Amino acid sequence: MPRTSARGGPQTRARILSVAAGLFLERGYDQVTIAEIARESGVSSVTVFNHFPRKEDLFLDRVDDAHEFLRSAVRAPGVDVLDSLQALTSQLADDHHPLSGLNKRSLSFFRTVAGSPALIARARELAADLQQTLTEELAQTFKGDPALLAAFFMAGYTTVLLETARQRLAESPGATVEADHRTRLDHLFTALRQGVAS
Template sequence: MPRTGARGGPQTRARIAEVAARMFLERGFDGVTVAEVAREAGVSSVTVFKHFPRKEDLFLDRTVDAVELLRSAVRDRAPGVDVLASLRATTLRLVDDRHPLSGVNDRSTPFFRTVAASPALTARAREIAAELQQTLADELTHDPSFDGDAALLAAFFIAGYGTVLVETARRLIADDPRDDVLADHRARFERLFDTLTHGFAGR
């Protein structure tokens, strides 16, 4: 029986997400129900939905982390550091640390395969990207030291980040040599920020 008393807190959320990820990776996203995740995690379905309003968010569960990283890149940068430099440093740090949001974590390949096999996950990933774009645009709009086009920069950055991830996902799923993929992944992020900083002229 579900332990309905284990309802709150980050530990419960983390346990549910861990169980869900394992089940989705083993059986595919569409092959697992929320009720099965709840039962395996020892909670009720109601508790699952308190932490994850949508089934897709059980697997795409790092949106809050991404929002906080974007906000921190804008709000917490040192005086004199422009937004693009801060976003660049944050992005490359994620890559170098092999953070799950970098796209080159040890579990990225099975993650990408699961998302690619599920239209529901693919659609939700696009929605999340749009939400992150709006978050970054809002942050830039309210930053007194930023005098550029907030909506345009946010659109370019999120679209560019997503493009790098999609190409890396394609290559990882195709079993391209991992070391080559990782090197190209970082290099493409470098090119993204060079282009955002200097533009396309002469390239």
């Protein structure tokens, strides 16, 4: 029997995430219920919802990191915002961070998202939230149109990620995927500099 646990705390959250990820990847996102995740985690369904208001957030759990990365990039003192955003996306690629799509677990992640309309819809909502966060941060310092730059950056980075996902799902060689990813990032920032930020 799974052991019971207190309601809150980072250890409870981490255990719920770990259990959910294992079940989702094993059986598919839509075939797993919150009740099953709670039971296997040794907590109640209420506790799961206390940590993750929506089921989709159990799988798309990096969004808080993404918001913080964007805030930190825009707030970097004495650095051009496009330089800072480019450094951020390059660092994500260097680290093979999950948000780059280059992580070794990204293939199973992409397969799971591609197989679930609910996850696809939620991912679009989260991208819109990230765009709003970026717009609000840019409005503090950017001399141009913050909403336009945020929209172009998010659309561009999403396009880079979708192509990386397509190549990963097609099982292209990892080195080729990474090189193409970096080339597309360079093209994105060239376009941003020559367009909206000029």
